[in-house]
Amino acid sequence: MPGELLRESSCWMMGELMCALYLYVAYVSVSASVIDMVLISVDRYMAICDPLHYSGRVTMQRVSVGVAGAWAFSLLYCALILRDNLLHPEQTHTCLGECLLVFDFVSAAVDMFVGFILPVGAILIINLIVLVVALAQTRAMHTQVNHSSQRVPKKSQLKAARSPGGAGGHLPGVFHSVPMLQPRGG
Numbered sequence: 001m002p003g004e005l006l007r008e009s010s011c012w013m014m015g016e017l018m019c020a021l022y023l024y025v026a027y028v029s030v031s032a033s034v035i036d037m038v039l040i041s042v043d044r045y046m047a048i049c050d051p052l053h054y055s056g057r058v059t060m061q062r063v064s065v066g067v068a069g070a071w072a073f074s075l076l077y078c079a080l081i082l083r084d085n086l087l088h089p090e091q092t093h094t095c096l097g098e099c100l101l102v103f104d105f106v107s108a109a110v111d112m113f114v115g116f117i118l119p120v121g122a123i124l125i126i127n128l129i130v131l132v133v134a135l136a137q138t139r140a141m142h143t144q145v146n147h148s149s150q151r152v153p154k155k156s157q158l159k160a161a162r163s164p165g166g167a168g169g170h171l172p173g174v175f176h177s178v179p180m181l182q183p184r185g186g
Contacts, residue, residue, distance in 0.1 A: 011097025016089035019099035023085060027078045027101075028071075034119045035070035041126040048130045048137075081111050 012019050043063075047054050079086065085102060103111070 012099035013097065020082075020085050020089035022099070023101050024078060024082055027082060028074045031074040031078055031115060032071045034115065035074060036067065038119050038122050038126075039066050039070060041123045041130075045126050045130050049133050077114070081107050081115075 014022075043058060046058055050057075081103075082101075084091070084104070091102075
């Protein structure tokens with residue numbers, strides 16, 4: 001962030017090579033963060049949609065490989081997209097002290113698709129699937145709870161509970177010898 005503030009508010013005094021490297025590092029960190037967000041969505045998908053296999057499939061080693069892969073892909077991808085800025089930093093400046101990021105049309109279109117549309121689309125689709133599955137699981141749980149709490153007693157159970165000598169007449173178990181209060185006239 002301090003580099004971006006310096007780059008935007010005043011003349012860049014650190015030279016053309018540092019300008020190119022600064023833009024590359026900033027680009028790589030944003031790209032890796034976007035890929036990490038996709039990985040977080042995949043992790044959430046696996047935890048919600050397949051919880052019984054989650055601990056077997058998502059291990060510390062696999063997570064480490066995924067994050068390292070995201071950073072490696074970002075390093076290579078950004079080097080490819082920013083190759084003109086990295087190889088010829090002097091060609092991207094129109095005046096002394098300027099630090100600009102210059103793209104050709106094809107690189108900008110590819111970057112828009114690979115760096116934004118594809119990952120954001122994947123995040124949206126994965127999270128929508130997670131939402132649908134979570135809502136279905138919630139409905140199933142509510143149905144299960146409502147079904148078990150609305151169990152209708154049989155007629156024989158109701159009759160036994162109303163009659164003076166029935167199920168409600170005495171405390172069962174240890175206190176069986178102590179009668180409960182019975183209704184008068186019964």
